[in-house]
Amino acid sequence: MRIALSVLALLLSTSLAAASFSSCVASLRERAAEAGVGPGIVARALDLTAPDEKVLRLSQLRPETKTPIWDYMAFLVDAQRVADGRAMMRKHASVLRAAERRFGVDRHVIAAVWGIETDYGRETGDNFLPHALATLACDGGPRVRFWRGELIAALQLVDRGDLKLDDLKGSWAGAFGHTQFIPTTYRRLAIDFDGDGRRDLVGSVADALGSTAHYLRRSGWQTGRPFMIEVKVPAGYRGPTGRTRKATLTQWARRGVTRADGARLAGGGRAGLLLPAGPNGPGFLVFRNFDAIYAYNHADSYALAVAHLADRLAGRPPLRIAWPTDDPGLSRAARLKLQQLLIAKGYAIGEADGKIGPATRAAIAEAETKLGLPPTGRPGSRILQALQAE
Numbered sequence: 001m002r003i004a005l006s007v008l009a010l011l012l013s014t015s016l017a018a019a020s021f022s023s024c025v026a027s028l029r030e031r032a033a034e035a036g037v038g039p040g041i042v043a044r045a046l047d048l049t050a051p052d053e054k055v056l057r058l059s060q061l062r063p064e065t066k067t068p069i070w071d072y073m074a075f076l077v078d079a080q081r082v083a084d085g086r087a088m089m090r091k092h093a094s095v096l097r098a099a100e101r102r103f104g105v106d107r108h109v110i111a112a113v114w115g116i117e118t119d120y121g122r123e124t125g126d127n128f129l130p131h132a133l134a135t136l137a138c139d140g141g142p143r144v145r146f147w148r149g150e151l152i153a154a155l156q157l158v159d160r161g162d163l164k165l166d167d168l169k170g171s172w173a174g175a176f177g178h179t180q181f182i183p184t185t186y187r188r189l190a191i192d193f194d195g196d197g198r199r200d201l202v203g204s205v206a207d208a209l210g211s212t213a214h215y216l217r218r219s220g221w222q223t224g225r226p227f228m229i230e231v232k233v234p235a236g237y238r239g240p241t242g243r244t245r246k247a248t249l250t251q252w253a254r255r256g257v258t259r260a261d262g263a264r265l266a267g268g269g270r271a272g273l274l275l276p277a278g279p280n281g282p283g284f285l286v287f288r289n290f291d292a293i294y295a296y297n298h299a300d301s302y303a304l305a306v307a308h309l310a311d312r313l314a315g316r317p318p319l320r321i322a323w324p325t326d327d328p329g330l331s332r333a334a335r336l337k338l339q340q341l342l343i344a345k346g347y348a349i350g351e352a353d354g355k356i357g358p359a360t361r362a363a364i365a366e367a368e369t370k371l372g373l374p375p376t377g378r379p380g381s382r383i384l385q386a387l388q389a390e
């Protein structure tokens with residue numbers, strides 16, 4: 001009897017959840033219609049019977065371990081992304097120059113955003129946005145209004161003819177296209193830069209790069225001004241740090257900060273000091289233009305990756321100061337090599353794709369233990385070299 005009751009309770013709660021989801025979707029349909037989206041588009045977009053489980057899982061995922069900055073940078077600014085970026089900059093030279101002229105934004109930074117966001121258009125995401133956003137808008141969480149706004153904005157882009165419904169594919173959180181705008185940003189700031197009358201950040205590289213330059217300009221980009229300088233701080237530095245605690249370069253020089261390239265620290269503008277790995281690692285003086293990059297995605301590490309990739313695309317050298325670790329991070333090519341070695345040694349991690357998921361992490365930890373290394377599960381140089389030497 002108790003079992004029967006609990007089964008009944010489960011069935012009831014499942015059907016209640018389904019009922020509340022379908023009534024939520026019905027209200028989304030009404031909202032979309034009120035916002036002027038045509039009934040055909042609303043029907044085709046929201047014709048779904050169940051929440052997208054994958055999106056729910058991803059939205060609830062909390063990373064167990066924080067990625068060390070040297071892993072993050074090694075992966076995002078590797079030799080391949082620099083080489084690919086230079087090739088893409090040659091291929092799209094006239095568009096990048098036109099965007100630079102019109103918005104005053106350094107074309108290397110525009111290309112770097114593209115490279116970091118989607119590997120120059122290769123990885124734009126495959127979640128169908130109307131389903132992903134409806135799922136999030138109906139999950140009962142604290143941000144349902146935000147997700148509802150993104151959903152309506154996405155459908156409006158289709159309604160006004162900028163995009164086709166099938167173009168709405170991207171990240172689980174609604175970022176999509178070559179440079180991963182979310183729909184409300186797209187609605188507000190996307191431009192038609194190739195002149196065909198549509199704002200198409202999915203199919204048109206010109207529209208995407210022009211819109212990205214527009215975004216950076218609107219975020220306060222100052223033409224011809226620096227964005228970042230690599231610096232060194234005195235041993236045991238305990239002075240101010242942080243992007244927003246800005247001071248003049250003269251003030252930084254007085255605090256003992258020097259340029260990593262040995263040149264004199266001089267010039268106008270105010271900068272904050274970032275020490276992402278503490279005073280023994282590379283330091284960065286970051287200017288107002290760095291804040292414009294930060295506006296794109298609110299994380300210092302993200303803005304550092306874009307800024308450093310931009311420097312590399314402009315022909316400037318790799319970081320001069322080493323990260324303070326005896327186990328540096330790996331490029332995508334080295335991660336692939338690591339996975340191939342793990343597979344060759346019998347670890348069941350699926351296919352080697354250079355992407356480090358839970359299965360690869362578990363295999364790394366196991367291999368580390370076997371080799372007498374501390375089990376970190378991290379794709380670092382130490383485990384790669386140990387496996388190569390075996």
Ligand code: CA
Nearest residue numbers: 192194196198
């Ligand atoms: Ca266009």
